[in-house]
Amino acid sequence: MAQPYHSLEAELHDLFWEAEDDASEVKLMAAFLQKHPGPAIEMGSGSGRLMFPLVKQGYEIEGLELSSDMIELGKTRAAALGVSGTVHQGDMGSWSGRQRFSSLLAPAFTLQLAADPEATLRHWHGLIIPGGGLYLTVFMPYAELLGDLPQDTWYVDHEVSLADGGKGRLDTRHRIDREARIVHREHRYTKTGTQPAVHESTQRIRWIEHTEMLALLDGLGFVVDGWFLDFDPRNRPADPDRADFDGILTYHATRLP
Numbered sequence: 408m409a410q411p412y413h414s415l416e417a418e419l420h421d422l423f424w425e426a427e428d429d430a431s432e433v434k435l436m437a438a439f440l441q442k443h444p445g446p447a448i449e450m451g452s453g454s455g456r457l458m459f460p461l462v463k464q465g466y467e468i469e470g471l472e473l474s475s476d477m478i479e480l481g482k483t484r485a486a487a488l489g490v491s492g493t494v495h496q497g498d499m500g501s502w503s504g505r506q507r508f509s510s511l512l513a514p515a516f517t518l519q520l521a522a523d524p525e526a527t528l529r530h531w532h533g534l535i536i537p538g539g540g541l542y543l544t545v546f547m548p549y550a551e552l553l554g555d556l557p558q559d560t561w562y563v564d565h566e567v568s569l570a571d572g573g574k575g576r577l578d579t580r581h582r583i584d585r586e587a588r589i590v591h592r593e594h595r596y597t598k599t600g601t602q603p604a605v606h607e608s609t610q611r612i613r614w615i616e617h618t619e620m621l622a623l624l625d626g627l628g629f630v631v632d633g634w635f636l637d638f639d640p641r642n643r644p645a646d647p648d649r650a651d652f653d654g655i656l657t658y659h660a661t662r663l664p
Contacts, residue, residue, distance in 0.1 A: 411474035412453070415596040415606035418480065419575045421456045423565040424515075431638040432514045433460050436542060438640075439659065440466050443540035445509030450499045450531070451517035454480035455492065462492045468512075470494040471502055500527040503534065510540040519545055519613050529627050537664040541629060547614055547654035548590050551581055558582050561595075573600020588614050617647045617656060629660040 452470025521527040564579040
């Protein structure tokens with residue numbers, strides 16, 4: 408099963424993303440959907456941070472989310488945008504609906520929260536129509552792997568100002584299992600202000616090397632159409648392993664018949 412976001416973790420998740428990201432993946436996903444018209448589904452859609460702006464633009468897209476807390480937050484987001492959309496509750500490694508999709512979107516490193524990324528990709532293959540598209544973003548945790556963030560040491564991961572004058576903060580510490588290719592993280596979320604709160608959670612991030620990802624997709628019945636780095640479609644090196652980048656890779660692939 409994937410790892411859901413609960414409580415304060417869900418509440419602060421989008422605030423941290425929005426403080427550091429200019430909705431670049433919304434633009435990238437919209438461009439991808441134009442190449443694969445028809446019904447689409449976003450895996451790990453959360454509160455609809457990416458999905459609902461696409462719905463507002465007129466794209467036919469549904470969401471799948473495991474966390475009931477994130478789905479509830481999404482209702483508020485959708486109302487604020489003046490849109491409605493279908494969000495299914497279920498696990499991305501096993502959920503199946505009544506139709507297959509022209510495209511499947513897995514942004515924001517969602518695949519790396521799966522207990523078994525290979526089995527999850529195999530399941531996704533079955534949700535996409537022949538000739539349909541897969542949009543997939545993953546990252547390499549270079550800061551942890553290269554020792555820029557030392558193991559077993561708490562550090563401030565994110566911090567944002569809240570509307571009531573308080574602060575939202577995430578402190579993290581980690582350890583690395585190189586054999587299993589997993590970063591085990593402990594998270595401590597805190598909120599000050601009029602409604603102070605604390606929430607603790609754990610998370611397992613599985614990293615997948617570029618060459619391994621290409622082999623996985625090929626073996627599961629996808630043709631990789633291309634990739635780019637750090638949310639920049641112009642940054643398309645032939646070999647990302649030799650590139651200097653922040654560790655973010657986005658893949659475009661097509662499901663074979």
